[in-house]
Amino acid sequence: MTTQATTHEFKAETKKLLDIVINSLYTERDVFVRELISNAADALEKFRHESLTVTEPFDGHLPLEISIELDEEKNSFIITDSGTGMSRDELENNLGTIAHSGSNTYLAELVEAAKKDVSLIGQFGVGFYSSFMAGNSVRVQTRSWDKSEGHEWVSDGTGSFTITEMPGLRRGTKIIVELKDDAKDYAQKWKVESIIKQYSAFVSFPVKLDGEVVNTVQALWTKSKSEIKDEEYNDFYKFIGNASTDPKYRLHFSADAPLAINALLFVPEENFEMFGFGKVDPGVNLYCQRILIDQHSKTILPEWLRFLKGVVDSEDLPLNISRQALQDNALVAKIRKVITKRFLKYLDEQAKSDPEKYEKFWSTFGLYLKEGATSDYEYQKEIGKLLRFESSKSDEGKVVGLADYVLRMNPDQEEIYFINGSSRAAIEAGPYVEMFKQKDIEILYTLEPIDDFVLNHLGEFDGKKLVSADGADLSLTKDDDNEDVKDGDDASEKMDKEGVEALTKWMQEVLADSISEVVVSKRLVDAPAMIVNPDGHMTSSMERIMAANRKDQGIPGMGKSKKKLEINPKNSLVTKLAELQKTDADLAKQVAQQIHDNAMIQAGLVVDPLEMVERNYKILNRVVQG
Ligand code: ADP
Numbered sequence: 058m059t060t061q062a063t064t065h066e067f068k069a070e071t072k073k074l075l076d077i078v079i080n081s082l083y084t085e086r087d088v089f090v091r092e093l094i095s096n097a098a099d100a101l102e103k104f105r106h107e108s109l110t111v112t113e114p115f116d117g118h119l120p121l122e123i124s125i126e127l128d129e130e131k132n133s134f135i136i137t138d139s140g141t142g143m144s145r146d147e148l149e150n151n152l153g154t155i156a157h158s159g160s161n162t163y164l165a166e167l168v169e170a171a172k173k174d175v176s177l178i179g180q181f182g183v184g185f186y187s188s189f190m191a192g193n194s195v196r197v198q199t200r201s202w203d204k205s206e207g208h209e210w211v212s213d214g215t216g217s218f219t220i221t222e223m224p225g226l227r228r229g230t231k232i233i234v235e236l237k238d239d240a241k242d243y244a245q246k247w248k249v250e251s252i253i254k255q256y257s258a259f260v261s262f263p264v265k266l267d268g269e270v271v272n273t274v275q276a277l278w279t280k281s282k283s284e285i286k287d288e289e290y291n292d293f294y295k296f297i298g299n300a301s302t303d304p305k306y307r308l309h310f311s312a313d314a315p316l317a318i319n320a321l322l323f324v325p326e327e328n329f330e331m332f333g334f335g336k337v338d339p340g341v342n343l344y345c346q347r348i349l350i351d352q353h354s355k356t357i358l359p360e361w362l363r364f365l366k367g368v369v370d371s372e373d374l375p376l377n378i379s380r381q382a383l384q385d386n387a388l389v390a391k392i393r394k395v396i397t398k399r400f401l402k403y404l405d406e407q408a409k410s411d412p413e414k415y416e417k418f419w420s421t422f423g424l425y426l427k428e429g430a431t432s433d434y435e436y437q438k439e440i441g442k443l444l445r446f447e448s449s450k451s452d453e454g455k456v457v458g459l460a461d462y463v464l465r466m467n468p469d470q471e472e473i474y475f476i477n478g479s480s481r482a483a484i485e486a487g488p489y490v491e492m493f494k495q496k497d498i499e500i501l502y503t504l505e506p507i508d509d510f511v512l513n514h515l516g517e518f519d520g521k522k523l524v525s526a527d528g529a530d531l532s533l534t535k536d537d538d539n540e541d542v543k544d545g546d547d548a549s550e551k552m553d554k555e556g557v558e559a560l561t562k563w564m565q566e567v568l569a570d571s572i573s574e575v576v577v578s579k580r581l582v583d584a585p586a587m588i589v590n591p592d593g594h595m596t597s598s599m600e601r602i603m604a605a606n607r608k609d610q611g612i613p614g615m616g617k618s619k620k621k622l623e624i625n626p627k628n629s630l631v632t633k634l635a636e637l638q639k640t641d642a643d644l645a646k647q648v649a650q651q652i653h654d655n656a657m658i659q660a661g662l663v664v665d666p667l668e669m670v671e672r673n674y675k676i677l678n679r680v681v682q683g
């Protein structure tokens with residue numbers, strides 16, 4: 058039988074990636090040892106899991122291990138595993154294209170990352186191609202556990218690769234890296250051993266170097282806490298998280314009943330989504346009796362905890378469960394709930410014992426918890442305790458929790474108040490906080506647009522309703538204590554009841570196009586007017602987002618709901634407007650419209666800028682003419 062070699066071109070993205078890996082990342086060469094070991098370990102894990110369902114797996118007698126041989130004379134680095142191996146098609150597909158889905162965006166991100174900080178590369182896993190950092194040529198000899206004939210893949214990493222049939226191989230993969238002249242180090246035992254010790258100490262199969270086992274195979278998470286040193290935890294985290302810094306938090310959690318669970322969870326130092334790399338993959342792996350059944354599991358934790366790294370191991374899961382079946386498995390759902398609640402409780406404990414550290418965590422990862430609050434009803438109560446916001450009683454840039462707020466509430470206060478604004482200064486200059494200030498009631502400042510959605514989803518905390526200060530039905534004063542309120546400005550001539558009624562009626566007519574109703578405010582202190590939302594569930598900031606989204610989707614005419622305008626008859630502008638209306642109706646109309654626009658702007662809502670500027674000039678013109 059002839060075993061003709063076939064030649065194949067790398068895909069365009071692959072060529073680009075190879076070029077980056079070989080030419081930009083060569084200072085990180087050690088990475089290739091780690092990547093090849095990690096691929097070997099993946100193939101072994103996969104074989105171990107899948108062989109559970111096969112009565113007699115092919116070459117079943119081979120020990121599950123990784124073995125590395127170095128040849129200083131020939132300058133070669135050879136790594137062999139007894140994992141799944143690859144069929145001809147798999148060879149062509151897996152090593153000819155970039156494995157990651159959406160490879161083009163992935164590649165763009167990788168290039169960006171490489172520019173910013175080469176050490177970030179570890180987060181991406183440059184994978185198999187990193188072997189070309191050190192190798193002039195790379196040969197992959199492999200035979201699949203499906204027993205099909207073996208093949209050899211050869212490339213020098215430039216434009217193409219060849220595949221040739223190669224009879225007589227055993228199950229698994231052997232990769233021969235012929236080292237570049239300036240990469241001869243990697244044929245030396247001390248060098249390779251130190252890399253393995255640093256990066257691959259926790260591989261769950263024996264790694265042999267020139268015949269000698271150099272790692273200790275152990276499942277750290279199954280040991281008891283007292284036996285594990287901080288350093289071991291940190292090293293383990295760096296191994297599974299591909300990280301270069303220690304974790305920010307760690308939780309080692311074991312339970313026997315009602316479910317047998319061992320979980321080891323880590324919070325990284327950095328949030329990689331903040332670097333603009335797009336959504337990160339989940340970082341927790343699911344094991345059953347120390348056998349990996351789902352790497353980067355999408356099912357073992359809710360999506361909004363995707364920033365966590367770690368391991369979950371449960372003996373109760375069936376060993377031969379497939380990845381698809383995991384999704385609808387009731388036991389998995391139970392484990393997910395137990396671990397999620399435990400982790401959220403852990404965070405709450407941490408927040409109490411070291412608030413400053415928690416604040417840092419919050420500023421890095423708070424967005425994920427907000428995502429959880431809006432997407433996952435199941436954990437709202439727990440997440441509620443973990444939320445942090447600035448408030449009228451916090452220092453600038455400092456945050457408070459809802460539980461602290463409740464402790465500070467006035468004895469007769471029944472609700473928790475919040476107001477959204479683009480900045481602390483904008484909120485404090487606006488009309489919404491006036492009455493709160495005067496009554497010494499704390500108000501939370503929600504500075505991110507998503508915050509209002511979060512608090513709306515939550516609805517209440519500790520039995521107290523969460524209320525936006527731009528809601529229309531908010532009344533902090535009982536009607537009879539209106540007397541306490543000092544008169545605004547020196548508008549000593551108070552308007553009489555009929556005067557106020559006439560003014561509101563007239564303003565309502567003038568503003569009929571944009572306002573549902575003009576009412577007399579019970580809570581404005583100094584400002585002449587403010588916009589409130591008749592729909593108690595929608596705050597102005599939420600509406601802004603919805604309107605923007607609707608515009609994107611091109612659904613016209615589904616703009617804003619009509620607002621209410623509250624006016625303050627103790628404000629001199631308002632009292633004088635009532636007089637002006639009698640003497641100069643035209644100017645009065647313009648002033649009323651301008652008051653409306655100003656109030657809209659203070660609510661963070663959009664007005665027609667052209668119309669407003671034109672009107673504003675008209676008014677100014679009148680002022681300078683005296
Ligand atoms: P990743 O490991 O992130 O998938 P790699 O570039 O490291 O990306 O590897 C690409 C693919 O090649 C792997 O997903 C796997 O299917 C295959 N592969 C690489 N090394 C081996 C190996 N030693 N045994 C079996 N398959 C392998």
Ligand code: MG
Nearest residue numbers: 095096184185
């Ligand atoms: Mg890999």
